[in-house]
Amino acid sequence: MVLSDQEAQFFVNTIKNTSGYDFSEYSEKSLKRRLQKILIDNNTDLLGLINKLKTNKSFLEKTVRDITVNTTELFRDPQIWQTLRYRILPEFSENRNINIWHAGCSTGQEVYSMMILLNELGLLDKAKIFASDLNTDALEAAKKGNYKYRFNIGYLDNFDKVIKENPYNYEEYNDVPYSKYFKIDKVSDSIQINDFLRQKPIFRQHDLVHGGNLYFAKFDLILCRNVIIYFKYSLQNKVFKLFHDHLYTKGLLVLGMHETMLGEITSQFDKKGQAYQKK
């Protein structure tokens, strides 16, 4: 079963007309794939789905959550976290405050990765951590900070690379125990983030499509990783503009490893390795 462009459009329009959500500027391929999966999971066809969306508010909310992609890891792409640790975050050490926004934080792994780094650098106390996502289920999971152990065993490798090893000095080794930040319970198959980290971030639901700054703050650092790959170019640029408006001058935007800024907006930033610095 392959959905036509018109069918996908029909779905997008229905959501748009019956709720505040707008997927019309989402990348087509992944949106269609998600939609197809939703049809299969609900054992229905497009018309059946549309009818249910129109009449059942909580089903609509669930469908919106199912459309969004929520894969994330602790210290995904260790090299970017190494760069943050040794090249980027130390630059903020003289700041009185450090405001950080995780836009599209999903289930929170990168929020905790950032706080672990800040703590190792002695910067956690002066940091304010804001984290937002469209998906309320993902946000609830983020607040809990509880992840499967066996499925996520790669977290530990990533942690070792970023926290224990120093890629710029191979002789350095920081024997930081995992228990400093999370509790591993192999029997119940869980990694539980420690409370002092869990209690710090301000988690809020936020839809990047609508823009706006729900925190009424400016930021030194915005992380938005593997979010804009699901957006069309037009929406990407709106989101970059939003970030630009809410960064301090010299503030930094960090995207996913394979995400990049294209078009006019690039003139407003300096590219610094993996990060974009507001001019």
Add this chain to the structure above:
Amino acid sequence: MYKAVVIGGSAGSFQVITKILNSLPINFPLPVLLSLHRLKHVRSGFVEALSIKSSIPIVEPYDKENIKPGKGYLAPANYHMYIELNKRIALSTEEPVNHSRPSIDLTFETAAQAYRDKLIGIILSGANRDGANGLKKLKQAGGLAIVQDPNECQVKTMTEASLNLTSVDHIFTTEQIIKFLLNLK
């Protein structure tokens, strides 16, 4: 007449793919889309390893990157690589499909939608069934389906799965694949 080549491979395909990339002329007229499984811990270094042997430039593309002829696009570790209808790359971190991310099926399927009958698809050695569905869809869209000769494959699961699902245009050895690609205008 063809506009792109898409290649899928898994266990046992590395040497084949490097041989192919090494044999292409610098001015190869088509883009080469590569969806290759790699070992979990091999996250970086793969594109460099391929580049050393390749006569055309190989990149792990950025999302929305324009696809250009004479260049190789390797699906980055841990991402699915889709081809959008406007001939741009789209990356995704959606769940693995058949335990695979990148999923060869997804690259083939979306490339087939973008290039229709102007696409050549090649399935190489591999230890699972990924790619079989993608090659089928490529063939249904009018593309040209090629499978590496299973007798030559280090692991033949993937090529045999493809052959079971699709009556392909050619079953080629590595040398024949190279010869075929060199004859493309």
